[in-house]
Amino acid sequence: MSQARLTLPAPAKLNLMLHITGRRADGYHELQTLFQFLDYGDELSFAPREDGEIRLQTEVANVPHDSNLIVKAARALKAQSGCPLGVDIWLKKILPMGGGIGGGSSDAATTLLGLNHLWELGWDEDRLAALGLTLGADVPVFVRGHAAFAEGIGELLTPVDPEEPWYLVLVPQVSVSTAEIFSDPLLTRDTPPIKVRPVPKGNSRNDCLPVVTRRYPDVGNALNLLGKFTEAKLTGTGSCVFGAFPSKAEADKVSALLTETLTGFVAKGANISMLHRKLQTLL
Ligand SMILES: C[C@@](CO)(OP(=O)(O)O)[C@H](O)COP(=O)(O)OP(=O)(O)OC[C@H]1O[C@@H](n2ccc(N)nc2=O)[C@H](O)[C@@H]1O
Ligand SMILES: Nc1ncnc2c1ncn2[C@@H]1O[C@H](COP(=O)(O)OP(=O)(O)O)[C@@H](O)[C@H]1O
Structure with a gap:
């Protein structure tokens, strides 16, 4: 060993x-x-x-x-x-x-x-x-x-295998408890399942968003700011929000404008995780 x-x-x-x-x-x-x-x-x-x-x-x-x-x-x-x-x-x-x-x-x-x-x-x-x-x-x-x-x-x-754009991820300075969001009585729990495969474009909604922004105004604020540049979305139960860009340069440009007041980072989307790419090199 x-x-x-x-x-x-x-x-x-x-x-x-x-x-x-x-x-x-x-x-x-x-x-x-x-x-x-x-x-x-x-x-x-x-x-x-x-x-x-x-x-x-x-x-x-x-x-x-x-x-x-x-x-x-x-x-x-x-x-x-x-x-x-x-x-x-x-x-x-x-x-x-x-x-x-x-x-x-x-x-x-x-x-x-x-x-x-x-x-x-x-x-x-x-x-x-x-x-x-x-x-x-x-x-x-x-x-x-x-x-x-x-x-x-x-x-x-x-x-x-979706496209692999560059993302700007904004990190509102709040920690969201997944259990708290899932126990909110106002959460939408009855979205009809999508039956078509592959999933048609246009299904980009996050059902947690209304409940998260109501409880955490900082998340709504980040969505509004990023939304001035690109479609701004919530990941999981938040708190992070993200937007896609065709190049690193464009993501960096918006990052420079927004991260004066907000924390965030730029990273590339990947369909194969970097963990698996690294493990492959060890075999
Ligand atoms: C919502 C999602 C979407 O990716 O992400 P996050 O925002 O947490 O990253 C996940 O499904 C979260 O997964 P994970 O963070 O592993 O959740 P778990 O530890 O299993 O569950 C935490 C709590 O959330 C609730 N929970 C979680 C997942 C689920 N499908 N239904 C639930 O009701 C349960 O109350 C559970 O006790
Ligand atoms: N190794 C770990 N890294 C981060 N959080 C952890 C870890 N182990 C347990 N936790 C707990 O899990 C919670 C959710 O963590 P995390 O996975 O970072 O968030 P999310 O599920 O929102 O993506 C944390 O607030 C922490 O209490």
């Missing part, structure tokens, strides 16, 4: 549209959503430990280690695989938390794939995605690593 430290990216995702089509008996919502990755994200490093301990060596503000999805993912994989090894993990946290760009879920997926490699478990993607789903509805798409149209609670994935 290689003892070298393994460093892997954990990319962000965007929800290019998000319809809520129903609610299951367990309270989870049925969605139709289009996931695309960004070439922008956190970075995790892993080094095996012979004593079986799982240690996250980086503090994450306001997230106790036991609640960190990285630790939960590592513990679950160790328990289910029976692997005797442990791991030291370091996290370079770049992605805003509660931003709807999936940082925690992506960190969990990178942990599952990284440890599968480091511990030489040989689990296939189906098994890793099923374990990922027990950690969060968004984890499976990061495990699969391909842009996807998602149904169910986000786990029934059909790979798709």
Whole structure:
């Protein structure tokens, strides 16, 4: 076994549209959503430990280690695989938390794939995605690593290949709780499911938007400002909003104007996640 430290990216995702089509008996919502990755994200490093301990060596503000999805993912994989090894993990946290760009879920997926490699478990993607789903509805798409149209609670994935524009992502300085938005009585929960495949253009609405902007005026403000330049959309349950541009130069130009007053970043859309591109180079 290689003892070298393994460093892997954990990319962000965007929800290019998000319809809520129903609610299951367990309270989870049925969605139709289009996931695309960004070439922008956190970075995790892993080094095996012979004593079986799982240690996250980086503090994450306001997230106790036991609640960190990285630790939960590592513990679950160790328990289910029976692997005797442990791991030291370091996290370079770049992605805003509660931003709807999936940082925690992506960190969990990178942990599952990284440890599968480091511990030489040989689990296939189906098994890793099923374990990922027990950690969060968004984890499976990061495990699969391909842009996807998602149904169910986000786990029934059909790979798709939308255009890969440059995006300007604005990050309002509020953290939105997904559970809070999904429990709002005013949330639209009865959008008729789209039955046609591929999903026709023009279905770019996010059903969470009215509830999120009502609760978080800063998000509405960011949408209005970006909307002066391009179609401005909300990702997931927010708080981040984004707009597409045909080139980096154009995204940078608008970024320069808006980030005087707002935080944001420019990144390229990617249909194959940078985690999977990196893992390919290790095989
Ligand atoms: C809405 C989406 C869209 O991509 O993204 P985010 O804005 O969180 O990134 C996701 O489906 C979120 O996935 P994820 O963030 O993994 O959610 P989870 O941890 O599984 O769930 C948090 C809480 O949200 C609610 N929840 C989540 C997903 C879903 N399909 N229906 C729900 O009702 C549940 O109350 C759950 O307890
Ligand atoms: N490794 C992690 N990175 C970020 N958040 C985490 C992590 N582990 C657990 N969390 C918890 O998950 C919540 C949602 O995080 P995140 O995935 O960044 O947002 P979102 O689901 O809106 O995209 C955080 O507020 C935090 O409490």
